[in-house]
Amino acid sequence: MKKIVSVFLCMLLMLSSLVFCVSADGEDYEYDAEYYSKFKGQNITLYVYNWGEYIADGSDETMDVIEEFEALTGIQVEYTTFDTNEGLYSKLQSGSAYYDIIIPSDYMISRMAQNGMLEKLNYDNIPNFKKYVDEVFWNPDYDAAQEYSVPYTWGTVGLIYNTKYVQEPVDSWDLLWDEKYSGKILMVSNSRDAFGIALKRLGYSMNTENPDEIRQAADSLKEQKDVVQAYVMDQIFDKMVEENAWIAPYYAGDYLTMSESNEDLAFVFPKEGFNQFVDAMCIPKGCVNQEAAEMFINFMCEPQVSAENLGYIGYSTPISAAKELMDEELITNPVAYPSDEVLENSETYRNLSDETNKLMDDLWIEVRIGTITLGFWIAVGFLAAGIIALCALQIYRKRKRLVARNAVK
Amino acid sequence: MKLNAKWTSYPYIIWMILFTIIPLFLIGYFAFTDAEGSFTVSNMEQAVKYIPALVKSISLAAIATVLCLVLAYPFAFAMSRLSFERQKMMSMLIMLPMWMNFLLRTYAWQAILEDNGVVNTLLTGIGLSSVKLINTSGAVVLGMVYNYIPFMILPLYSVMTKIDKSVLEAASDLGAGFFSTLYRVILPLSMPGIVSGTTMVFVPAVSTFVISGMLGGVNNYLIGDLIETQFLGNSYDLNCGSATSLLLMVVVLVTMAIFNHFSDEDAEEALV
Structure with missing residues (x-):
């Protein structure tokens, strides 16, 4: 042997x-x-x-x-x-x-x-x-x-979806807001990319410095939150390949790697425009x-x-x-080398002013925290009750100890 | 040769000044200044807006800490009654998961809890319907308990090994039943372990961002995630990030102060 x-x-x-x-x-x-x-x-x-x-x-x-x-x-x-x-x-x-x-x-x-x-x-x-x-x-x-x-x-950011579950023709970022696929949609977790997509969907530039447009994008991201499964970056790979999620925006190059493991995945350059990066x-x-x-x-x-x-x-x-x-x-x-016509629809990121970056991040945190729900007040109630109970216990024990000591004396 | 005890603490004191005290002052400085360095309280005002995330973190961390305590306490007691060799083996087994990378362990939980993950595949395999496990608060608590429970077991265990068998025998001789022994003897004697275990679980759990990011989905954005966004986001917002960290730190310090209060009195009582 x-x-x-x-x-x-x-x-x-x-x-x-x-x-x-x-x-x-x-x-x-x-x-x-x-x-x-x-x-x-x-x-x-x-x-x-x-x-x-x-x-x-x-x-x-x-x-x-x-x-x-x-x-x-x-x-x-x-x-x-x-x-x-x-x-x-x-x-x-x-x-x-x-x-x-x-x-x-x-x-x-x-x-x-x-x-x-x-x-x-x-x-x-x-x-x-x-x-x-x-x-x-x-x-x-x-x-x-x-x-x-x-x-x-260089590369592009487009929309990846699973043709097994999404059988309609896809050409728009709207898919990321579609209630039919609620809970199976992933969104990128960094503010610049998330806002870029929301801005493009509303017909604005990704590089806008107009606070009104950015606020509108934030509102539409808040709306989207109800259908999103998770805000992730690298985990998009696993979740899409294993079909735990069906729709996600991500890099074209990574789509090529993903599609080697799951042939049902498809990629589209949304008609509203998309990001090209170097x-x-x-x-x-x-x-x-x-x-x-x-x-x-x-x-x-x-x-x-x-x-x-x-x-x-x-x-x-x-x-x-x-x-x-x-x-x-x-x-x-x-997908890897789109034609010049397709690329015409793309936009590269420019550096934004400090104020715009700050506004975007603050709004992004607002989106992520969400509105104050009943759950928040229940949690506050429980925590307050817990603290009061601890203090009461403490006072009770102190009293008891004092009584015991006096008795010894 | 007389060893001057004062000297032996110097390396750590230097370490602490360099890596704890100075950074603490820096955080304080950044929290109360703007990007140009002039004094402002606007960062603090902004940090106060993030209290919902803070409350969520504290609730989840508190639940995880209580679960850790409930699971670890009986186990640590049983472990402390084993033979010396067995005790050594057990403590090694508890440390074993910590040899693997923290990130990797949490990532593995993701694969287990996913909609098409291990658990749900098994459930549907035997004809049951699948359950929603990942992207819930429960998944975050699970991740916290799993990752931090060794920090609860070890201090409890090290205090409980010091409880002499004869003390328990004396209690039983004097007619104390199971609950009476537990409440009047074991609990007071193990209080220092409970306090340090609780602190060691609660503090990292309340500020975690990896676990909630991987297992929490959209509705579990914790204060740690928020601070990460501020430091590593687009705007590289040191000032607001520091203000939020400071707020978190104050909350953690207050919690610890309450618990330490407990421990002092019980230590006193144990000595009497």
Whole structure:
């Protein structure tokens, strides 16, 4: 018996090494060796702060991008992840951590740039930017002078629904307010995205600074609350795949990943308009290895690397040369790469004024707390009764003790 | 060699000054200033508006604490009467779930309680109708009890092991029945454990935001979730967030003061 097991184990080991060889051999790619060898042997470490699940890591026969970079340049990479732009912002603001490369989204980049939190890039050190990045992504709204950022991915937010339960044709955000599906609807938990959807549904801009329009959006979000199951972000994955919820707004790229596990899921770009976002690489103020960081950014723009990353993430690449190396099926997918006509209906987030951000968050908390119900007064009553009972007990015991002591005396 | 007891507390005092006292002052400072740093009470006025969320948090945390106490008390007593070897094993078993990540454990409950989760699949499998478990206040209380019950058992247990068998025998010799022994002997002697266990469950439960976010659905927006929104939301509202935290802290301190009052007198009584 033991022998059979060991033979089996040996075979398994050999097989896995074979697989490893194939995947390593299959993807040879020439890099500019001279450019990338500049920092070899200098013991430099780069601190990269990226979104979770946002880089090819060697699983599913992809390239391990970080390892490839380390092997090529001799630079060590410390890789950590964040899950919201706002989380990233407050971490940098508090000054509690050091990073060389961060990958925020469009509106956050302009906010950080305005607050002087980003280092200006030297594009001479990033030759791949001019060489490979598509010209439509040059001088974007969020970085009009092209000083601070190099695009990493882009994508859209649309409406995901399960065709098993939602059999009518869908083309509007109204589905998220539909009482027929009460309790099976998920909503995003961050205020900007939630308000963006509500504003679009009312026919306003996502970037409105008009308090009246924002208040109207808040009212419609309060209305929606009755049909919503939960306000979530990453949990949308599990809840949609396992069919615990049927309708949710989320990122197109994540829809592609979800639909691999559940074929009944469908995706639509709502007719009222939707959000298009770009996540771009930036260097925060105070970076000590800027040139090495720029080398990392340049490496991420290599078509092969971008193809590997985007093939893994499922979002869209701003580098056309990378598309040629990617799965035919993915690059012709209208969800990942919608046509220009569809994209015309999209809107990118701009950085809002502090007042508008504050108003939005305050209203969002109001939506989440909800109105004061009978339950609130019952809870208050019980708590008050509890406190009074405790005090009464305390007084009673004190009396008793006093009586007992006097009796002893 | 004489060990100067005063010195031994210095590392912790330094730690506390750096990571508790100074942050406390910072929260106080932020709570009463605006973004430009000038004095204002508007943050506090705003925080007062969030009392519904605070009341909800306190009620759920109170229910969870009482449930923890009811479950843990008889168990801790039984555990303290076991042989030494068994006691060691039991306390390890209680700690065992804590070796796993808190987030992961709560996430697992989500998978168990979902509409198509483990429990409901079993129920429909044997022909019963499914029940709504997740996205209710009950699910949040369950998550709190599950996650914090070790913090109730351990202090209770450590106090109860010190109750000598002979004390219980004496009570029974003097004619005390089960309830009389419990009420007049065990309860007063274990009061310090009850007080510290209650504090250790109530305080994290009242400020939790992970459990309510994962298991609570739309109607369980607790004060912890609210503070998270203020700090990590769009507007990075340090000032209002600090004001809300301060409000929460005052409430927790008042609750703790009431309970400590209990514990002092009982300790006194136990010594007499």
